[in-house]
Amino acid sequence: MIKSLTFINLPWGLTILLSGILCGFLFYIYYYLHHKIYPLKKDLNNLERELKELDHQAKLIIQSDIESKLYREAVEDKLKKLSFLKNFINNSLNILDRDELFQQISEKVIRDMGFEKALIVLFGTLEEKVNINFSKNESDVIKHFIERNRENLLSLPLVSPELEIAKELKKNLNFEEFLLGPIVSGTHIYAFLFVSKCIIEGGMSEAEKEVFSILCMYLGQCLDNIKSFEALYQAGEELENKIKEKTFELTKTLKEIEKISKMKSDFISSVSHELRTPLTSIKGFSSLLVAEKFGKLPPQAKERLKKIDDNVNKLVDMVNTLLDISRIESRRIEVKIAPYDITKLVKDTVDFLLPQIENKNINLTIDTPSSLYVYMDKNLIERVLINLVNNAIKFTPPRGEITVRCTKSNSKVTVSVKDTGCGIPKDDLEKIFQEFYRADNPINREVRGTGLGLSLVKRIIELHKEKIWVESEVGKGTTFHFTLTEAKNV
Amino acid sequence: MVKFSLAFSDKTREEEAIKEISLKTKYVLPRKIDFALIFFTPHYRSTLLHYIVSITMQPENIVQICTPFLIYENKIVEKGVVCVCMELGDEKLGVDFVKTQQISKIEVSLRRLVKKLKRYTYLFSFLPSSIDPYTYLHGIKLSLGKYAKILCGGYTLYSESSQLIKGEEEDSITLIGLGENIKVFHRKVNGFLPLGESFTFTKVDEERRLILEIDNKPAIEIYRKYLGDKFEILKKNELFYLYPLGTKSNGNYKLVSIKEILGDESLFYLGNISPGEKGKIMVLKENLLLENTKKVVEEEKNKYSPRLVIIFDSMVRRKILKSKDNEEKYLIKEILGKETKVVGAYFDYHIGSREAFEELAIEEGNMYLTFWQ
Numbered sequence: 001m002i003k004s005l006t007f008i009n010l011p012w013g014l015t016i017l018l019s020g021i022l023c024g025f026l027f028y029i030y031y032y033l034h035h036k037i038y039p040l041k042k043d044l045n046n047l048e049r050e051l052k053e054l055d056h057q058a059k060l061i062i063q064s065d066i067e068s069k070l071y072r073e074a075v076e077d078k079l080k081k082l083s084f085l086k087n088f089i090n091n092s093l094n095i096l097d098r099d100e101l102f103q104q105i106s107e108k109v110i111r112d113m114g115f116e117k118a119l120i121v122l123f124g125t126l127e128e129k130v131n132i133n134f135s136k137n138e139s140d141v142i143k144h145f146i147e148r149n150r151e152n153l154l155s156l157p158l159v160s161p162e163l164e165i166a167k168e169l170k171k172n173l174n175f176e177e178f179l180l181g182p183i184v185s186g187t188h189i190y191a192f193l194f195v196s197k198c199i200i201e202g203g204m205s206e207a208e209k210e211v212f213s214i215l216c217m218y219l220g221q222c223l224d225n226i227k228s229f230e231a232l233y234q235a236g237e238e239l240e241n242k243i244k245e246k247t248f249e250l251t252k253t254l255k256e257i258e259k260i261s262k263m264k265s266d267f268i269s270s271v272s273h274e275l276r277t278p279l280t281s282i283k284g285f286s287s288l289l290v291a292e293k294f295g296k297l298p299p300q301a302k303e304r305l306k307k308i309d310d311n312v313n314k315l316v317d318m319v320n321t322l323l324d325i326s327r328i329e330s331r332r333i334e335v336k337i338a339p340y341d342i343t344k345l346v347k348d349t350v351d352f353l354l355p356q357i358e359n360k361n362i363n364l365t366i367d368t369p370s371s372l373y374v375y376m377d378k379n380l381i382e383r384v385l386i387n388l389v390n391n392a393i394k395f396t397p398p399r400g401e402i403t404v405r406c407t408k409s410n411s412k413v414t415v416s417v418k419d420t421g422c423g424i425p426k427d428d429l430e431k432i433f434q435e436f437y438r439a440d441n442p443i444n445r446e447v448r449g450t451g452l453g454l455s456l457v458k459r460i461i462e463l464h465k466e467k468i469w470v471e472s473e474v475g476k477g478t479t480f481h482f483t484l485t486e487a488k489n490v
Numbered sequence: 491m492v493k494f495s496l497a498f499s500d501k502t503r504e505e506e507a508i509k510e511i512s513l514k515t516k517y518v519l520p521r522k523i524d525f526a527l528i529f530f531t532p533h534y535r536s537t538l539l540h541y542i543v544s545i546t547m548q549p550e551n552i553v554q555i556c557t558p559f560l561i562y563e564n565k566i567v568e569k570g571v572v573c574v575c576m577e578l579g580d581e582k583l584g585v586d587f588v589k590t591q592q593i594s595k596i597e598v599s600l601r602r603l604v605k606k607l608k609r610y611t612y613l614f615s616f617l618p619s620s621i622d623p624y625t626y627l628h629g630i631k632l633s634l635g636k637y638a639k640i641l642c643g644g645y646t647l648y649s650e651s652s653q654l655i656k657g658e659e660e661d662s663i664t665l666i667g668l669g670e671n672i673k674v675f676h677r678k679v680n681g682f683l684p685l686g687e688s689f690t691f692t693k694v695d696e697e698r699r700l701i702l703e704i705d706n707k708p709a710i711e712i713y714r715k716y717l718g719d720k721f722e723i724l725k726k727n728e729l730f731y732l733y734p735l736g737t738k739s740n741g742n743y744k745l746v747s748i749k750e751i752l753g754d755e756s757l758f759y760l761g762n763i764s765p766g767e768k769g770k771i772m773v774l775k776e777n778l779l780l781e782n783t784k785k786v787v788e789e790e791k792n793k794y795s796p797r798l799v800i801i802f803d804s805m806v807r808r809k810i811l812k813s814k815d816n817e818e819k820y821l822i823k824e825i826l827g828k829e830t831k832v833v834g835a836y837f838d839y840h841i842g843s844r845e846a847f848e849e850l851a852i853e854e855g856n857m858y859l860t861f862w863q
Contacts, residue, residue, distance in 0.1 A: 051687055058686030058771070062716045062733065065773055066724065069732060069810075076812060203727075 074207070077200070081211045084112040088215070092222060096229045101222050102129045105193075113215065114208045116197035121146060123182070123189045133197075141172045142180075142194050153182065154189065158213055177204040181216035185223035193219070261329075269326040272319045279319060283312045321452040324383075325435065328459040335463055339487035340378045342413060343368040346404050349385040353393065360398045368406040374413050374484040380460045381484070387453040388417040388480050395421030395478070408486060416481045423474040432470065433458040457482075492672055493577040494798045494862070495519045496831040498562045500570040504534050507571045508542040515547060515575050523547050524578040525585070527666075527800075528554040529835040530571040539571065549575065551585040553664050555616050555643075559808065561801050561834030564823035566808075566816055572833050574798065582607050582669025587662045590620045596629035599665065604634065609670040612860075615841075616664040617644030623760075623852050624699075626663070627841055636849045641676055641858055643802045643837035646760075673863035675794060677786045678842065680807075680856045681779025684736050684743050684770035686716060691737075694765045701735075701746075701757040704769075710755040716771050725751060731806045734855055736772040737763055745772065745853045747806065747839075760839055762851045774807075774855075776814050783818055786859065787825045796861035799826060801834025806855045808836060822859075 092104045102120055110118040110132055119139055120130035126143045134142070145168065146153065152165055159180035161170050169178070178196035182189040193216050198204040286309040288294060290302065297305065327333040346368055350357075357364050385404075392402045400420040407414050424432060435455040461468040461482050472478035495518035499507040515523065526549035530539060536556060543552055562572045576583070584606050588599045604610050613634075617626060623644055630638055668674055689712060693703035701709040713733070714721050724730065730751070736743030746761030746769070763769070790796065799822070808815050823832050839854040 055687045059716050059718060061685060062771065062773060063718055063720055066717065066720050066729070066732065070723065072812075 074205075077205075078207055081113070081207055084109075085211065085214060085218075088112075089218065095222065096226055098223065098226055099129075101219070101226065105130045105132070107132050110195060111199065113195065113211055114198055114200040114204070115195040116199050117195065119194040120183070120191050121194070122191045129191060138173060141169070145169045145172075146180075146192055153180075153192070157181070158209065158216075160209060179204075179209060179212045181212055182220075183216050183223065184220040185227060190220070190223055265326045265329045268322050269330070272323045272326065276316070276319050276323070279312065279316055283309075283316055286312050318452065321456050325452065325456050325459060328456075328463060333463070335377045335380065337375050337377055337464065339373045339490045340376055340381075341371050342374045342376070342381075342406055342415065342484065343370065343372050345378060345382060346385060346406065346415070349382060349389060350404060353386065353389050356390075356393050357402070360393065360396070360400075362393065362396055363399070363401045365401065365403040366405075367403060369408070372406055372408065372413055373487040373490040375487050376464060376484050377460075380463065384457045384460050384482065385415075385417075387457050391453065391480075392417050392419035392421070392478075395419055397421065411486050411488070413484045413486050414481050415484065416479050418477065418479040420477040423476055423478055424470070424472040425474055429470055429472060433468075491579055492581050492862075493519060493579070494831060495575045496562075496572070496798070496833055497575075498567075498570055498572045500567065502533070504538045504542055507534065508539065508546055511571060511573045512543075512546040515573065519575055519577045522577055523549040523575045525549060525551045525576040525583050525666075526553070527574045527576075528552065528571060529557050529560045529573075529833065530554060531558070531560060531567070531569050532556055533569045534571060543573075547575070551583070553585060553616070553666060555664075555835055557835035557837075558805065559836050561803065561819055561832065561836075563832050564820045566819055574800070574831075574833055578672075581671050583672065584665075584667040584669075586665040586667075588665065590618060590661045590663065593621060593625055593629075593663070596626060596663065597633040599663075600630065600633040603665050603667045607667045607669050610667045611639065611670050611672060612668040612674040612676075613638065613640040614664075614666040614668075614860075615640060615642040617642055617841075618661050618663070619645045619838075620661050621663060623839060623841060627850060627852055630841070630850060637843070638850060640842065640850065641802060641860065642841035643835065644839050644841070646838040673794070674860055675790065675863075676842065676858050676860045677790060678856050678858055679779070679783050679786050680745065681774050681776070681782050682734065682736065682743070682745060682772040682855065683775050683778055684738075685773055686771055688738075688768045688770050691763050691765060691767050691769055694763050695756075696764070699759050700752070701748075701759055701763065702754075708755040709757045710751060712771065730757075731855070732774070732810060734761075734772050735759075735769050737761075737767045737769045740848060742848075743770065743772065744851050745855045747854045760852060760854055762853075774810050776811065779811070780814070780818060780821060783857075784821060784825065787822050790859070790861050791826055791830070794861050794863050796826070796830055796863055798862035799830055799832045799834075800860045800862065801832065802840055802842075802858040802860070803834055803836045804840065804855055804857060805836050805838050807857060810855075 088104065088109060092101060095101045095104065105118060105120060110116070117134050117138075118130060118132040119128065119134050119142055121128055121139075121143055123146070126147060128139060128143075131139055149165060153159070156163075156165070159166050159169075161176065161178060166178075166180070169180075170176070173196070175196045177198040178194065180192060180194045183191045183193055193212075195212060198208065200208065286305060289297070289305050290309045292302070324333070346366060350364065350366060389402070389404065396402055396419040402420075403416075403418040405416045405418070407416070433454050435452060457480075458468055464484065466483045466485070468480070468482040470478060470480050495515045497511040497514035499510040501507040501510055526543060526547060528539065528543065530536075534556075536554060540552060540554060543549065543554075560567050560570060560572055562570065584603050586599055586603045588596055592599075600613075603613075615626075617623060621644065623642075626642070626644075630640060634640065689705045691701060691704055692706050694701050703709055704712045712735070713724065713730070716733070717724055724732075728750075730748035734748065735746040737746060744761065746759050746763055748757045749760055750758040752758060801819075801822075803815075811818065819832075826832060839852055840856055840858055841850060841852050842856075842858055843850050
C-alpha cells in the first residue's frame, strides 16, 4: 500500500499517515462486523431453530388432531349404531309374525347400519324374503353361493370378504365390502342376511360387523319368540276348542236337566191337582164321619176313621205344599210385596201355634221390637214362619225352649227361629233345603214329615230376593235365620 | 321498511307442510307477500312445493333451495321446510334465473338485474352443481368488479338447486338483488388456524385447478410432512377436507380445499391460488371457532340489531364439527335473542369476501352470516 501511495507521488509523511488511517478504518470495519453482525447471525439461527421447533409442534398438533378426530368419529359411529339397534329392537319387539318381522328390514334400517343393499334368503327353499336394491342377477349369485356352500356355511357365524370362502362371491359380485350371516332360530338356520356396499366414510370396520352379527342374532331371537308364541297360540286354540266342546255338552245336559225338571214340576203339579179334588172329597166325608154327622159310630170304627182323617189332613198339606213349590218354580205364583209389620206377623203365627207349644210345655220367648215394618208378601212369609216355628216345635223336646227374634242391622231385618232340639249334623246342613230330604235323627224317624217344608221356605225367601241360612249344633239346637228389607217411613 | 316472517314445518306431505307454513306466514304478513325464500330438505318434491306455495301464499317471487340440512332458529334440521317471506313496502328486490346452458350470458343477466334495481346494496346467488364456479366468478368480476357485494352458495355434489322458470323445472343460477334501502351485512367465520412453517406454491395449474409443486417438491409431500404415519389413513379415507391449505392475503388466510389426490401426486383444489403465493396448512380448532362465532355475532348484534340472520353454512364444516355444529347454531341464536329470526342452508362452497373491499374468492369451509336490518 505504501508503495502504491508512493507511486502516486505523495510525500512520505502523508503516505504514512494515510496508511495509518486506512488500517484503522479496516480494523474498525472488522471490529464492527465481528461484534454487530455475528449476534444477528446468531439470532437468525436461533429463529430458524425456533421455527423448526414450531414446525415440529405443528406436526404434533396435526397428528394428535387427526387421532382425536378419528377416535371421536369412531365413538360417535358406535353411539349411532347403538341408537339404531335400540330403535330397531323397540320397533320389532312385539312383532309375532315372520313376514311382518322381515318387513322391518327397510332401506332406512340398512342405511343406518351403514349399507346400501340387503337380501334375506330362506335357508331351505332359497325364497327371497327381503330384497333392498339388489338386481335379479346379483341376488341369483348370492343364492347360488348359499346353495353351493350349504355345508360350510353351517359352521360360520359370519362371512366377510377376507375369508377364503367369500373370494368367489367377491369376484362374482364385484363388491369389495359385504357381510353374510345366518339367522338361527332354535338350533337350525332359518335364513341368511346379506348386506353390501358400505356407505360409511372410511369403509366397513369391526363396528359394522358387530352390529350386523347382533342384528342376525336378534332376528333369530325374534323368530324363536314367534315360534313360542305360535305354539302357545295353538295350545290356547286347542284348549279353547275343548272348552267349547265341554261347554256345549254341559249346556246340552243342562237343557235336558231343565227339561226333566220342568217335566217333573208339570207332573207334580198335575198329579197334585188331580189328587186334590178326590182328596177334598175324602177329607169332607172323613171329617163328617168323625164328627158322627151320619150317626153314632162304634168306638173302634171312630178311632180308625180319626186316623184316616189325620192322614188325609197330612196328604192335603203335602199336596198343597207341592203345588206351591211347583207354582214358584214355574213362576206362576203371584207375589204381592208390601210393607207389613213383621212383629205382628210373628205374634199372630205364634198365637196360631200356641196350643201345640203348650201341649209340649215348651218355653217360648218372642224377642222383637214393638213394631218393625218390612217389605214382604204377608201370606208367603206367614207360611215361612209357620213352617219354621212348626219345625222348632217338632224337634224341641218337652220343656225345651224356642226363641223367635227380630233384629235390625242397617236396612236389613233378620228373623231368627231358635230351638233347643237335637240339632242337625254338619253333613246334612247343606241338604236340608232340598225337596224330600229329611235329616237322619230320632225325631224324624218318629215324626213323619214330607221333606217339602224347608224347600218351600227357601223358595219363598228367594222369591223375595233375600237370604236364608241355618246354624246348628248336634245336641244343642238349631237356629234358622232369614232376612227381609226394612220399609222406612211407613 | 321490509317486513319479515319465518315459518317452519316438518310435516311429511308437501301439502300439509306448506299449509302449516302458510297459516303461520299469513298471521304475520296478512296483506301481501313480495318474496318467498324457501329452504327445504330432499324429502320434499320441488315442483309440488312450488305449486302449493304459489297457490296458497301467492308471492310475487319464489326462490327455493334444496339443502341437505337446514338451519331453523337454534337447531339444524334433517327434514323440513323453512320459508322466509318478505313484504317489501317501498323497497326493491329483484329475482332472476339464468339457465345453466346460458352461463355465457351471466354478465348480461347480472348487469340487467343491477340496472333494474338502479343501485343495489347486495346480491345473493345460488348455483347448481352443473355450473363451474370459476366461470361464474369470472363473470361477476367482469360485470360487477372484483369487490362486488355478492354472496353465492353453490353445490358440487348436490344438484338440487333447480328453479321453476315459466312452470318448468330448470337447472339454473338464481340471482337475488337487494335495492339500496335494504340493509344487509355479512361476516365470514371459519375457525381454521394456520400452523407450521409457511411454504410457497411453486407450481400451480390454475386452469385445471391443480397444485403440482410446493416448495419445489411434489405437492402431496406437504401432507406427508405434517401427518407422518397418519398420512395413509388420511389418503385412504379421503379426509383432506380436515386440513385445507391457506393462502395469506391482506393479513388473512383464504382457504384452499383439497378435493382429490391425482396419480402424479398433484392436488386437485377448490379455491384461489396463484403460483409464488405463500401458504400454510390449516387446522380447524373447535374452541377457537366457537369463540370467533361468539365474537362476530355479538359485534354485529350490537352494531346493527338485525331482525333476520340468514346463514350460508358449509357442508365441510358440518362434516368436521359434527355435534359441535349444533352447539354453534344454539350459541348464535342465544346471542341474537328472541327478536332476531335465524334461518340457513348448507352449501358445498361459497363465493364471497371476508368483508367489503376484499377480493371475491371461491372457498369451502366457511360460514357466512348475513345480517338483515
